[in-house]
Amino acid sequence: xxxxxxxxxxxxxxxxxxxxxxxxxxxxxxxxxxxxxxxxxxxxxxxxxxxxxxxxxxxxxxxxxxxxxxxxxxxxxxxxxxxxxxxxxxxxxxxxxxxxxxxxxxxxxxxxxxxxxxxxxxxxxxxxxxxxxxxxxxxxxxxxxxxxxxxxxxxxxxxxxxxxxxxxxxxxxxxxxxxxxxxxxxxxxxxxxxxxxxxxxxxxxxxxxxxxxxxxxxxxxxxxxxxxxxxxxxxxxxxxxxxxxxxxxxxxxxxxxxxxxxxxxxxxxxxxxxxxxxxxxxxxxxxxxxxxxxxxxxxxxxxxxxxxxxxxxxxxxxxxxxxxxxxxxxxxxxxxxxxxxxxxxxxxxxxxxxxxxxxxxxxxxxxxxxxxxxxxxxxxxxxxxxxxxxxxxxxxxxxxxxxxxxxxxxxxxxxxxxxxxxxxxxxxxxxxxxxxxxxxxxxxxxxxxxxxxxxxxxxxxxxxxxxxxxxxxxxxxxxxxxxxxxxxxxxxxxxxxxxxxxxxxxxxxxxxxxxxxxxxxxxxxxxxxxxxxxxxxxxxxxxxxxxxxxxxxxxxxxxxxxxxxxxxxxxxxxxxxxxxxxxxxxxxxxxxxxxxxxxxxxxxxxxxxxxxxxxxxxxxxxxxxxxxxxxxxxxxxxxxxxxxxxxxxxxxxxxxxxxxxxxxxxxx
Amino acid sequence: xxxxxxxxxxxxxxxxxxxxxxxxxxxxxxxxxxxxxxxxxxxxxxxxxxxxxxxxxxxxxxxxxxxxxxxxxxxxxxxxxxxxxxxxxxxxxxxxxxxxxxx
Numbered sequence: 001x002x003x004x005x006x007x008x009x010x011x012x013x014x015x016x017x018x019x020x021x022x023x024x025x026x027x028x029x030x031x032x033x034x035x036x037x038x039x040x041x042x043x044x045x046x047x048x049x050x051x052x053x054x055x056x057x058x059x060x061x062x063x064x065x066x067x068x069x070x071x072x073x074x075x076x077x078x079x080x081x082x083x084x085x086x087x088x089x090x091x092x093x094x095x096x097x098x099x100x101x102x103x104x105x106x107x108x109x110x111x112x113x114x115x116x117x118x119x120x121x122x123x124x125x126x127x128x129x130x131x132x133x134x135x136x137x138x139x140x141x142x143x144x145x146x147x148x149x150x151x152x153x154x155x156x157x158x159x160x161x162x163x164x165x166x167x168x169x170x171x172x173x174x175x176x177x178x179x180x181x182x183x184x185x186x187x188x189x190x191x192x193x194x195x196x197x198x199x200x201x202x203x204x205x206x207x208x209x210x211x212x213x214x215x216x217x218x219x220x221x222x223x224x225x226x227x228x229x230x231x232x233x234x235x236x237x238x239x240x241x242x243x244x245x246x247x248x249x250x251x252x253x254x255x256x257x258x259x260x261x262x263x264x265x266x267x268x269x270x271x272x273x274x275x276x277x278x279x280x281x282x283x284x285x286x287x288x289x290x291x292x293x294x295x296x297x298x299x300x301x302x303x304x305x306x307x308x309x310x311x312x313x314x315x316x317x318x319x320x321x322x323x324x325x326x327x328x329x330x331x332x333x334x335x336x337x338x339x340x341x342x343x344x345x346x347x348x349x350x351x352x353x354x355x356x357x358x359x360x361x362x363x364x365x366x367x368x369x370x371x372x373x374x375x376x377x378x379x380x381x382x383x384x385x386x387x388x389x390x391x392x393x394x395x396x397x398x399x400x401x402x403x404x405x406x407x408x409x410x411x412x413x414x415x416x417x418x419x420x421x422x423x424x425x426x427x428x429x430x431x432x433x434x435x436x437x438x439x440x441x442x443x444x445x446x447x448x449x450x451x452x453x454x455x456x457x458x459x460x461x462x463x464x465x466x467x468x469x470x471x472x473x474x475x476x477x478x479x480x481x482x483x484x485x486x487x488x489x490x491x492x493x494x495x496x497x498x499x500x501x502x503x504x505x506x507x508x509x510x511x512x513x514x515x516x517x518x519x520x521x522x523x524x525x526x527x528x529x530x531x532x533x534x535x536x537x538x539x540x541x542x543x544x545x546x547x548x549x550x551x552x553x554x555x556x557x558x559x560x561x562x563x564x565x566x567x568x569x570x571x572x573x574x575x576x577x578x579x580x581x582x583x584x585x586x587x588x589x590x591x592x593x594x595x596x597x598x599x600x601x602x603x604x605x606x607x608x609x610x611x612x613x614x615x616x617x618x619x620x621x622x623x624x625x626x627x628x629x630x631x632x633x634x635x636x637x638x639x640x641x642x643x644x645x646x647x648x649x650x651x652x653x654x655x656x657x658x659x660x661x662x663x664x665x666x667x668x
Numbered sequence: 669x670x671x672x673x674x675x676x677x678x679x680x681x682x683x684x685x686x687x688x689x690x691x692x693x694x695x696x697x698x699x700x701x702x703x704x705x706x707x708x709x710x711x712x713x714x715x716x717x718x719x720x721x722x723x724x725x726x727x728x729x730x731x732x733x734x735x736x737x738x739x740x741x742x743x744x745x746x747x748x749x750x751x752x753x754x755x756x757x758x759x760x761x762x763x764x765x766x767x768x769x770x771x
Contacts, residue, residue, distance in 0.1 A: 109737060647700075651692045 002057040004067045010050045010095055014102075017043035018128035021121065031121035033112065035151050035654035037060040040124040041106045044131055051135075055092040059517060064088035069141075086141035086302050090364065091520050094349070097265045100501075101133045104494035105258040111491035112254050114384060117620045120255055123163065123252070130156035134263050138270065141203040143192045144553045150188065150235065153264045154181050160259060161251040180244040184234015188271075190646035191227020194220060208277040212349050212543060217281065225278045225285035228271060229292075232279075236268025236322045239296040243321055243591050246303075249391075253382030256311060261318045261378050262371035269325040269367050273360045279333060280356040286333035293326025294436065294443040301453035303589070305460070309391045310381045313461050314374070320450060321370050327447060328432035331364035331439040354519075358483065361518035365509055369424035370501035373416040373502035376495060382412035383491050384465060386441070387484040389474030393461060398470035402484040405492045407466045411501040413460055416502040418455035419553045420545075424506030430546050437545060451549050455556025463564035622655040676717035697754070701740040701747045708740045726751035 017040045028033060057065060069084035085091075106127060111121050133152035140146045155178075162174030196202060198220050199210055210216040216224075232238070237245035248260050259265070272279060273290060279286045297320045304316030332355055383406040384399060385391055398409040416423035419430070429451065436444040474483065486492065508514045562568050587593070683706055690703030712733040719729020755761050 645764070647692045647763065654688055654692065 001060070002053045002065065002152065004065055004087075006050045007065065007067055007085055007139065008056065009296040010086075010099070011132060011139055011149075013043040013050075014040070014128045014132035014135065014586065015049040016235070018132055020182060021128055022125040026121055029496045031119035034120060034131050034189075036120040036124040036304065037106065037110045038433065040128045040131075041103065041110075041148060041189060043128065044099060044106055046094070046102045047067055047131075047135065051095040051099045054087055055096045058087065058089055058092045060635040061507075062517065062519075067141075072341055074537075078414055080199060081144060083139040083145065084203075087139065090273060091139050092224070093364065093368060095135055095286075096129070097368060098134050098138060101262040101371055101375045101498075102127075102134075102258055105254045105375065105379070108257075108382070108491050109254040112382050112489045113252065113281055116252075116490075118163065126156055126163070127255075127258070130160065130264075134267070137267055141204055143195065143207070144202040146204075146274075147188060147192055149350060150231070150267065150271075153259070153267060154178065154185070154235070157181075157259050157264055160255040161248045161256065163251050169247075170250040170497060173244075173250040177244040177248045180241050181234040181502045183233060184231045184241055186230070187227045187234070188225075188231025189198050191224045191231065193225060194224040198224075201398050204274060205623040207275070211278045211281050212353065216278070218278050221278060222282045225275070225282045228275055228278070229285060229289055232268030232271045232326075232365070235271075236326070237263050237319045238268070238292050238323060238326060239592070240301055242296065242300060242319050244645075246307075246312050248313045249309070253311065253378060253385060256315070257375045257378035257382065260315065261374040265318060265322060266325070266371065269322060269329065269363055272326065273364050276356040277353070278331070278474050280352055280359070283381045286330050288330075288441070289326050290330025290334040290443060293323045293328075293330055294440075294446050295323070296320065297323030297327060298446045298450045298453070299323075299589075301450045301457065305453060306458040307394055307457075310384065310393050310396075310461055310465060311378070311391050313393075313457055314377050314381060316458065317377075317454065318374055320454065321366070321374065321417070324432050324447065324450070325363045325370070327368045327436055327443060328366055329359050331432070331435040331443065332362065334439045334443075345470065357519035358515070358582070359435075361515045362435050362587050362641060364518065366432055366516055368508075368514075369502075369505045372498050372505050373413045373423075373425060374438065376413040376498035376502050377417065379495055380413060382408050383412075383487040383495065386491065388485050392474075393464040395471050395474065396465045397468040398466070400466040400482055402470075403466075403486050405495065409492075409495040410466070412499040413502050414458040414602070416499075416506075418458050418557060419451055419549060420455075420557075421550055422506070423503050424501070426546075426550070427506035430549060433549055434545055442447070448552060449548065450550045452556040455553040456560050459557045459560035460564050463560060465578035467565055485603075625659065673717055673721040676721075677714055678738070680717065681709045682711065683707075686692055688722065693760045695764055697751045697763050698748070700763060701744060701751070704747075705740060712736055734771035 021036050025033075025036060025039065027621070030405050054065065067085045067087055069082035071080065071085045073079070073081040079321070106124070109123065109127070110120075113120060116123070130153060133149045133156055137146055137149035137153060140149055158174045158178040161177050162171050165174070192202070195207060199207065199216060201207065201210075207216065211221060217234045227390040236239045245260060245265065249256055279289060300316045300319035300323060303318065304313050309315045309318060381391065383403065384396065387399070388396055388404060390396070412423065416425040419426045433447055433451075436447045470484065546659065563570070584590070687706030687708075689705045689712060690699050691707065694700050694703065715729040715733045715736070717729075719727065719732075724731075751761055754766060758765065760766075
């Protein structure tokens with residue numbers, strides 16, 4: 001059993017390394033020293049060990065570790081805001097994901113950021129701050145602090161996307177990410193305030209209690225849940241707030257691996273999972289989660305088909321997979337919500353809680369496996385970039401000969417993402433498909449098409465990058481990229497470690513152990529209960545669902561093989577057949593243009609801002625100037641009384657005194 | 669007819685009004701100063717009269733009047749000095765024309 005003080009340390013250690021790096025070390029050593037990296041890595045390594053210990057402690061008894069609160073704000077009328085941590089199954093699992101992936105990324109960065117002119121100092125300082133904020137977000141037990149850390153990870157994301165701020169595109173991308181997520185955060189804050197004003201508490205467990213007992217219900221609960229989900233949409237780049245994530249790829253690749261694939265963008269999923277009881281009791285909210293998730297999954301996947309930048313392919317894939325997670329969270333509740341509101345089903349709170357836990361287990365399992373293989377893929381793309389100097393897949397090719405380790409690990413990551421048995425992605429994706437199948441057939445079909453698209457675009461990327469002939473790499477950075485080479489061991493090591501996790505992470509749930517851990521009954525998601533080979537024989541409502549999804553994924557890989565490796569059908573001719581469709585996808589459904597030209601320029605600039613400006617210049621300024629003019633005119637009129645002649649003043653004083661005297665005499 | 673408090677007060681008021689009138693209407697700075705002296709002395713008369721008729725045992729009013737005279741003498745000294753200084757500069761002591769500090 002882990003002492004509870006160590007759970008505080010899980011999140012505080014990266015804060016210490018942030019302080020040491022940012023405030024202490026910089027005074028003594030130059031910014032290019034590797035010492036910054038070692039400090040961060042040490043802190044995060046210890047915090048990863050503590051997280052794993054915490055997870056094991058929670059798993060041992062399958063009950064949460066009680067951590068005493070620290071009072072922070074106590075106001076007389078019963079408002080008591082405390083600073084507390086929650087260490088249950090969900091948060092310790094997330095802490096392990098965050099700290100392990102972060103550790104791998106930090107080690108990898110030692111190689112990737114080597115020779116960068118900005119040096120290690122700023123990079124590792126921000127990375128420490130990010131890891132601290134993310135662990136804080138995960139472990140926080142009340143919404144207020146969740147929100148604070150939520151904004152802090154947003155800030156770190158901003159700082160790290162704009163790490164190379166001298167590049168205009170990077171600076172713009174950073175601003176875009178910050179502003180778009182702020183739109184969602186507004187909803188989050190509104191949701192928190194709705195909850196607070198109606199219940200007087202920020203504490204997540206108390207809010208759960210209120211939602212379950214029905215104190216918090218109806219419209220209030222619905223709007224609160226929708227508000228929370230709006231925050232999740234912004235942070236997790238769900239449609240229609242997805243536009244920032246592809247641009248966020250301007251940051252250094254390890255940043256994308258850590259923040260924009262494995263951890264921060266999954267914070268939205270975590271938030272919904274954390275507050276699941278509130279969603280499960282609000283039919284509308286849970287439906288929105290499932291629909292947005294399902295739609296985003298396929299929507300983003302189609303955009304991944306046409307991207308030529310390998311990191312953007314991965315970015316769209318991330319959006320799509322997070323859509324999957326949202327679908328996984330929403331689908332179970334959605335099925336029941338329909339039946340409950342239709343009056344066919346009456347469930348007690350016990351059953352509802354089990355359903356909530358089931359939904360959480362499904363969504364979080366995919367988050368868990370996805371974090372590893374997506375971080376792996378991003379780091380693989382970084383390794384490719386390290387050698388070729390570019391992210392453009394059209395300039396790559398044939399790298400499997402010179403970069404065998406990167407190739408092997410990237411392949412494992414892609415197979416896992418595509419959902420190929422028996423890698424991690426297969427198990428987690430399958431569970432989401434099953435719950436979608438049981439809730440809404442249309443969402444299930446969308447998810448199934450997404451399986452195909454995912455396999456297709458990932459293997460398109462592999463064939464373009466690693467197969468065929470090498471096309472010379474970057475031409476615009478003045479370096480020679482003709483001889484590609486494998487990356488140093490500090491980069492390959494984490495790749496290998498994560499690729500092992502990308503294979504085995506899914507096996508945690510082979511006999512439903514993960515579901516059981518999350519408090520979900522194994523029978524409800526039986527597709528995983530049959531063990532390693534049970535997946536082939538398992539059926540849902542008479543249909544061998546796992547087998548079908550596997551075949552669909554294999555078909556996707558085969559199509560990519562046909563088009564991009566053997567070139568039996570050329571990509572050009574496919575492009576011609578689907579001409580307008582291709583343009584639509586290639587231009588990202590014109591969402592950037594829509595937002596920029598219609599919403600930003602037309603609605604905001606020409607409409608709102610012009611209106612505000614008019615109000616400002618005419619209304620506000622007019623009022624101010626008007627007051628000034630009235631006073632000036634008055635002064636101009638009255639100033640004739642001021643003759644400057646003392647005798648006249650004296651006369652007035654005399655008359656005044658006389659009048660006062662008479663008044664006193666007459667009335668006094 | 670005996671002369672009582674009222675007579676003194678009327679005299680004092682008349683003198684004061686003459687002084688005030690002169691101070692407010694005259695243009696010549698020296699005459700204005702003289703009028704101010706007149707007003708001060710009108711006050712002195714009423715102080716002494718009150719002292720004599722209301723509290724005959726005490727000499728408060730008389731002492732006060734002497735103080736006023738001292739202050740008035742000092743004031744005349746300073747006032748005439750200023751008038752002289754202005755006259756040297758402007759060759760004029762008309763109060764209407766002494767408007768250097770008016771905006």
